[in-house]
Structure formats: C-alpha cells, structure tokens
Amino acid sequence: MQQDSHAPQPSDLTNDQPEPNGAQTYTREQMRQVRRAIAKGQNPLISLQDVPRWEDQVGVDRIINRRVLELDPLPSPAQVLSDLPLTSEMQDIVAYSRDEVRACLYGQDDRLLVIVGPCSVHDPKAALDYAHRLRKLRDELENDLLIVMRVYFEKPRTTIGWKGLINDPDIDGSHNIQKGLLLARRTLLDVLGAGVATATEFLEPTSPQYISDAVSWGAIGARNTESQVHRQLASGMSMPIGFKNATDGSVKAAINSCIAAEDQHTFFGIDHRGRACAVETLGNPDCHVVLRGSSHGPNYDAASVQQALADIHDMMGNESAASHGLIIDCSHGNSGKDDVRQAQVVREIAQRLAEGEQGITGVMMESFIVGGNQAPAPLSELTYGQSITDKCLSWPVTEQLLHTLADAVRARRWN
Numbered sequence: 001m002q003q004d005s006h007a008p009q010p011s012d013l014t015n016d017q018p019e020p021n022g023a024q025t026y027t028r029e030q031m032r033q034v035r036r037a038i039a040k041g042q043n044p045l046i047s048l049q050d051v052p053r054w055e056d057q058v059g060v061d062r063i064i065n066r067r068v069l070e071l072d073p074l075p076s077p078a079q080v081l082s083d084l085p086l087t088s089e090m091q092d093i094v095a096y097s098r099d100e101v102r103a104c105l106y107g108q109d110d111r112l113l114v115i116v117g118p119c120s121v122h123d124p125k126a127a128l129d130y131a132h133r134l135r136k137l138r139d140e141l142e143n144d145l146l147i148v149m150r151v152y153f154e155k156p157r158t159t160i161g162w163k164g165l166i167n168d169p170d171i172d173g174s175h176n177i178q179k180g181l182l183l184a185r186r187t188l189l190d191v192l193g194a195g196v197a198t199a200t201e202f203l204e205p206t207s208p209q210y211i212s213d214a215v216s217w218g219a220i221g222a223r224n225t226e227s228q229v230h231r232q233l234a235s236g237m238s239m240p241i242g243f244k245n246a247t248d249g250s251v252k253a254a255i256n257s258c259i260a261a262e263d264q265h266t267f268f269g270i271d272h273r274g275r276a277c278a279v280e281t282l283g284n285p286d287c288h289v290v291l292r293g294s295s296h297g298p299n300y301d302a303a304s305v306q307q308a309l310a311d312i313h314d315m316m317g318n319e320s321a322a323s324h325g326l327i328i329d330c331s332h333g334n335s336g337k338d339d340v341r342q343a344q345v346v347r348e349i350a351q352r353l354a355e356g357e358q359g360i361t362g363v364m365m366e367s368f369i370v371g372g373n374q375a376p377a378p379l380s381e382l383t384y385g386q387s388i389t390d391k392c393l394s395w396p397v398t399e400q401l402l403h404t405l406a407d408a409v410r411a412r413r414w415n
Contacts, residue, residue: 034069044069072178076274077209086186086214090192097197097216098239100146102286105240105321105361110147112353112409113289113327113362115199115217116398119148119390121165122376124187126385127184130369131194133395134239137402138196144406148217149196150366154203155389162376163389166207171376171388181210186216188407202241205233205271208211222247222332225254234261237282242290242327249294249333251308255315258287258322288322290364293333302327302352305359325361331390339371339391340374346401350408356415365401368392 010276019333035253038043045053049401055061069291086094103109108387116134119298131149137346138147156163162168164178165187167248188211202208203224212218218237224230224245234241234257241261243254269279291299291308305326312322342365349363371384371394383396384387393401 005281026188031229045120051166072176073314074178074181074274078144078272078274080181080185081272082190084182086189086192089224090189090214093192093195094216097146097148099372101148101217101240102321104146105286105288105324107324107361110409110413111144111146112146112405113217113364114145114359114402114405115150115327115362116147116365117199118152118368119150119331119373119387119392120152120155121184121187121367122171122388123379123382123384124164124165124183127187128190128194129385130395131191131196133369135195137399140337141402141406144409145149145402146362147196147402148199149362150193150200151188151191151198151215152201152209153180153187156201156203156221158223164203166204167331170378172378173390179302181207185211185214202230202233202237205229208237209270209272212237212239217242219290220257224296225257226369228260230368231260232265232279232281234287235263235265235284236279240270240286240288240321241284242288244290244292244329245294245308247295247333249296249299251291251299251311252315253401254289255312255322258289258312258320259316261287262320282334286321288320288325288361290327290328290329291334292329292331292364295333296331298334298345300330300334300349301358305357309359324361324373327364328360328364329364331364331366337390339366339393339397342366342391343393343397343401347404350401350404353405353408354411354415356412365398366390366392367395367398369395370398372400 033048034044037047100114104111104113108156134149153165167177168175169180169183170176186318190369192214197216198214200215201219201221202404216239218239218241220230220234220241220243225243225246243257245251246253264281264283266278269277271277289308293299308326316323330342330345331337335345366385370383373387373391374383376388
C-alpha cells in the first residue's frame with residue numbers, strides 16, 4: 001500500500017529540536033559521542049562532562065540516573081496514529097475480523113482459527129509479499145479456516161539477541177526504536193491494505209499504544225504469562241488475547257492470567273499524548289489459553305488438551321472464551337522449534353480434528369517464504385523471505401498444511 005507523502009519518515013524527527021517544556025536534548029553529534037563512548041566500554045555519564053543532563057537543567061541531583069541514557073524522544077501515540085491512520089477499509093477489516101475471532105473462540109463459528117506467518121518480521125517487503133500470498137489462500141479456504149497473519153515485531157529473549165523490528169529495525173545493534181515504531185505501523189497498514197487481518201505478540205507495555213488499533217488477535221508469550229504488567233495490559237486490549245502456558249509447562253499460570261485480565265485494573269501507563277498517567281481498564285472477557293509445549297516437551301496431545309480444558313472449567317466455569325477451546329501453538333516447545341517436526345504436529349492435529357476431537361479452537365504456525373532460518377544480519381546480507389529467529393515452514397509446505405487443515409474441518413463437520 002502506498003503511504004501518504006506527508007507521513008513522517010524516521011529522519012524527520014530529529015533530536016536537535018527542543019522538547020515542548022524547553023529542556024535541552026542531545027544533538028546528533030552529542031549522541032554520536034555517547035555511542036562512541038559506550039562502544040569503547042566507557043560510562044558516558046562520567047567520561048563526557050560536556051554532554052547535557054536533564055537533571056542539571058531542572059535542578060535534580062545526578063545520583064538518580066547512573067545507568068540510564070535518554071537519547072531518543074519518541075513521537076506521541078496520537079501523532080503517529082494521526083500521521084499513519086487506518087483507512088475506513090482497514091478499520092472494517094480489523095473490526096470484522098475481531099468479531100470473527102471471538103465467534104470461533106466461543107464456538108459460534110465452527111471454522112478453525114489459524115494464526116500463521118513469520119516468527120518475527122524483519123523485512124517489511126517480504127512480509128507484504130507473504131501477505132499477498134496468504135490473501136489468495138485465505139479467500140480459497142475461508143469457508144473452513146479463519147486465517148489471520150502473524151505480524152510479530154517484538155521478540156522476548158531468554159538471555160540476549162535480536163529483539164525485533166521495533167527495537168532494532170536495521171538489525172545492526174543501532175536500536176533505532178523511533179524508526180522501528182514507524183516501520184512496524186507501516187507494515188501493519190500494508191498487510192491490512194492487502195486485505196489480511198493481523199496478529200501480534202505484545203511484549204513492551206508502551207508499544208501497543210502505537211500499533212494495537214491495527215491488530216485483530218494478540219498474544220502474551222510464555223515468559224510473560226505470569227507478569228502482572230502483561231495481565232493488566234491484556235485487560236484493556238480491544239481484541240481477544242491468547243495467554244501461552246509458562247515455559248515450565250504450567251497451564252494454570254495461563255488460566256490465572258485469563259482470570260486476572262477479565263477484571264478491571266488501574267496501573268501506571270502513558271496516554272495518547274505520551275504523558276505518564278493512571279490507566280484504568282474495563283477488563284477483557286475474550287482471553288484464552290494457548291498450549292505451546294514447554295522445556296519438558298510437547299503438550300498438544302489429546303490428554304494434555306483435555307486436562308487443560310478440565311482445569312479451565314474448574315477455575316473459570318463453562319461460559320468463558322477459554323472454556324470453549326484451546327489454541328495449539330505447533331512451534332516452540334511442541335516441535336522443538338524444528339520446522340520439519342512442526343509440519344508433523346500440524347498433520348497430527350488435522351487428523352485428530354478429522355476424527356471429531358473437540359476442544360481445539362485454533363492453531364498457530366510459524367511460516368515464511370523460505371523454510372528454516374538464518375543468522376541475523378543487515379538486510380542486504382540476508383536470504384529473502386527466510387526467518388532470522390525461529391525456523392519457519394516454507395510457503396509450499398504452508399499451502400499444503402492449510403489445505404490439510406481445511407479438509408479436516410470439513411471432515412469434523414460430518415462427525
């Protein structure tokens with residue numbers, strides 16, 4: 001989708017401009033000095049005495065920030081959404097697809113929800129290429145599958161590593177978050193412009209303010225399922241949210257998250273102008289559980305599904321979205337992050353669906369144009385359309401598997 005010519009480019013927002021309150025910010029040269037010092041292993045707060053500090057300007061002792069540098073003021077959510085708005089057609093896609101997802105979760109729609117796409121977007125051009133391919137397949141299979149594209153921008157790390165397009169869009173350690181935020185939003189607009197609904201994982205508590213209006217389904221990952229911050233965040237989101245079981249396999253942690261997110265919360269956050277504020281939420285009744293396996297092995301088997309549903313019924317009753325069924329993540333712990341094994345998992349689930357097994361509302365698949373993965377590097381050095389995070393199914397295999405799932409849904413209807 002062609003963006004408006006007035007839309008801000010990352011370079012439009014410079015640090016030479018004063019902040020609204022008149023406080024001095026870093027110039028580009030001062031930012032370069034700071035980064036050179038960091039690259040040398042120095043602490044620029046000590047070694048660069050001529051670099052301005054906001055604490056000095058407002059009369060606060062420098063003792064409060066010994067390990068923090070505030071280099072890059074970001075545009076407010078209101079500014080970004082105003083400069084890069086959803087068209088009326090995109091709004092319709094988001095609103096309608098959210099309702100469709102809810103209908104699948106509550107059993108009102110017997111189609112299988114399929115969240116499919118790259119493990120994480122690193123190349124917006126390849127992501128849009130994938131979206132156009134998925135649109136054709138979605139139209140072909142729409143009577144049996146509700147297909148939503150994974151458009152993930154934030155990657156939780158067990159220790160360290162590339163944190164995703166928003167955090168490091170140039171994949172070179174420069175961490176131009178300002179550029180990444182704008183690029184992520186443009187990518188979502190492009191995918192919606194291709195006629196495809198989007199799904200993403202919410203990791204940072206602030207970034208949803210910039211992108212969530214373009215998302216139809218959200219995930220809270222295994223590392224954050226027990227996080228109060230993420231439960232509060234989910235309670236205010238406008239779309240269904242799937243909580244993954246914890247990395248140790250605990251499904252009750254995800255169920256507790258659904259219970260917590262269903263309630264109202266008040267917590268620290270930012271408003272549409274980027275100001276710190278107290279956020280009050282109304283609660284999200286559309287949260288549900290995603291089985292993604294664990295460090296101990298897979299949990300997509302029929303016994304694990306039935307045990308998880310029994311636990312949900314015991315803790316949440318029979319009327320919640322979570323109690324109607326589970327989403328199975330065919331990657332991660334359920335396949336050992338191996339793309340060949342992931343395809344086998346999808347086929348096994350399809351066979352069980354065809355045989356009439358109940359309790360599976362949807363599946364998640366990590367898929368891209370080229371199968372497997374590659375090491376992160378600047379875009380010009382990478383194989384086009386291949387993941388730089390987890391191994392993904394190739395597009396030809398994805399096509400086959402989606403047809404297999406559609407066949408299984410049709411067979412399930414007969415049973």
